[in-house]
Amino acid sequence: MKAMYYEAFEQSPDIRTVPDPTPTEDGVVIAIGATGLCRSDWHGWMGHDPDIRLPHVPGHELAGKIVATGKGVVRFKAGDRVTVPFVSGCGHCSECHSGNQQVCPNQFQPGFTHWGSFAEYVAIDYADTNLVHLPDSIDDATAASLGCRFATSFRAVADQARTGPGEWIAIHGAGGVGLSAIMIATARVDSPIRMDSWEEKLALARECGGVATINAAAVADVAEAVREITKGGAHVSIDALGHPVTCFNSIKNLRRRGRHVQIGLMLGEYATPQVPMALVIGHELEIYGSHGMQAWRYNAMLSML
Numbered sequence: 001m002k003a004m005y006y007e008a009f010e011q012s013p014d015i016r017t018v019p020d021p022t023p024t025e026d027g028v029v030i031a032i033g034a035t036g037l038c039r040s041d042w043h044g045w046m047g048h049d050p051d052i053r054l055p056h057v058p059g060h061e062l063a064g065k066i067v068a069t070g071k072g073v074v075r076f077k078a079g080d081r082v083t084v085p086f087v088s089g090c091g092h093c094s095e096c097h098s099g100n101q102q103v104c105p106n107q108f109q110p111g112f113t114h115w116g117s118f119a120e121y122v123a124i125d126y127a128d129t130n131l132v133h134l135p136d137s138i139d140d141a142t143a144a145s146l147g148c149r150f151a152t153s154f155r156a157v158a159d160q161a162r163t164g165p166g167e168w169i170a171i172h173g174a175g176g177v178g179l180s181a182i183m184i185a186t187a188r189v190d191s192p193i194r195m196d197s198w199e200e201k202l203a204l205a206r207e208c209g210g211v212a213t214i215n216a217a218a219v220a221d222v223a224e225a226v227r228e229i230t231k232g233g234a235h236v237s238i239d240a241l242g243h244p245v246t247c248f249n250s251i252k253n254l255r256r257r258g259r260h261v262q263i264g265l266m267l268g269e270y271a272t273p274q275v276p277m278a279l280v281i282g283h284e285l286e287i288y289g290s291h292g293m294q295a296w297r298y299n300a301m302l303s304m305l
Contacts (some may be wrong), residue, residue: 003119007055018057021115021123022068026091028069028076029032029258030084033140035117036061038148040086040174041266044112048267051113059117060086060110063134075126077150081134083143084124085151088290091129101129102155102292132298138305141284146301148292153180154241154301156261156290161236163188170226170234172216172250174201174239177263181238182208187304217248226253239264244273252276256283263290 001020002050023029043049043060063083066076076082088108089101096104109126110116110212115123124131134143157163170193173177185192186209192249212229219225227233233255238247243265251260266273279285291302 001120002059003115004059005055006045007036009045009054013045013058016208021121023070023073023123023266024125025070025072026127027070027123028066028073028082028131029121030062030064030082030122031063031121032119033064033081033116034062035059036146036147036156040148041111043265043267044259048265048266049112051109053284057115058111058152059119060112061144061147061149062110062117062122063147064122066137067121072182074091076131076133077217080216081140082131083134083147083298084130084132084290085295085298086112086148088126088130089123089294091126096129099294099296101294101296107114123149130295134232135302138302142305149176149180149294150184151298152263152290152299153177153184154164154304155293155295156238156263156288157181157184157188157236158300159293160288160290160295161238163236165305167235168192168230169232169254170209170230170237170250171205172222172233172237172246173243173252173264174205175240178238178240179205179208181240181263182210185209191276222249223253227255232256233258233261238262238263242266242270244270247273248276251285251287252279254279256285257285259286259288261288263288 003018004013005016023031027272044052066080068079087095089104090106103294171181182192191211205213214225216222236259237250239250239263240263
């Protein structure tokens with residue numbers, strides 16, 4: 001098969017002919033119908049992800065059709081149209097048994113722990129645990145676009161933050177994850193506020209449902225601007241970028257007993273950001289991470305389309 005392939009970090013990839021993958025006993029091989037490009041792919045190419053072993057084929061947002069199955073696969077067959085979460089569980093550990101495949105200690109990540117979807121075919125392990133059947137109403141390109149930014153945002157907004165009607169949710173960063181979060185928050189009848197330093201992104205955020213926007217480069221104190229709009233601070237705040245400044249502001253702009261969710265990756269030099277811990281303690285703030293979403297939660301997300 002042909003694949004996008006690199007042998008060293010930070011060096012230009014090229015298109016190579018590499019061996020076709022074969023399924024493990026509990027896995028499948030998928031013919032790629034569509035795949036997406038994500039900031040996480042850039043992090044991997046930069047060498048920020050310790051799971052990547054060179055040479056490497058990236059790509060973790062995918063949809064396509066099964067062309068081969070291992071003999072242990074029960075729920076899927078050749079010809080099925082499927083997608084898969086970018087963090088997949090082994091199906092055997094205590095986390096998987098509790099339904100939390102997204103934090104499986106033996107997790108499988110196409111494009112990171114294994115070769116990914118920037119290729120004609122990709123092998124996916126633990127198929128019965130992780131694959132998602134696609135309805136005819138959702139094409140491959142749409143399904144692939146949901147696989148990282150929308151799935152990550154859905155879990156962050158709906159499950160980790162537990163947002164509810166009438167709550168203010170502040171979203172820091174207007175990239176793919178942030179815009180997805182604002183659309184999901186709007187659909188859940190939350191009141192989203194959007195922060196970014198690019199006016200073009202803020203205009204798009206308003207189109208996606210933001211009830212207020214803040215240009216972070218034009219105000220002296222982002223957290224104070226949020227508190228003024230919300231009359232006391234956001235109930236929920238999300239750092240969708242992954243930068244020490246946005247992480248700090250996302251926590252600082254919360255009202256008492258507010259919830260911060262960190263979606264944006266904090267890797268490399270950003271791995272240990274400053275946290276306003278006095279506020280966390282004194283205001284009883286809650287801080288959550290959010291990393292992907294389980295396959296069994298996909299139907300809840302797909303029902304919103």
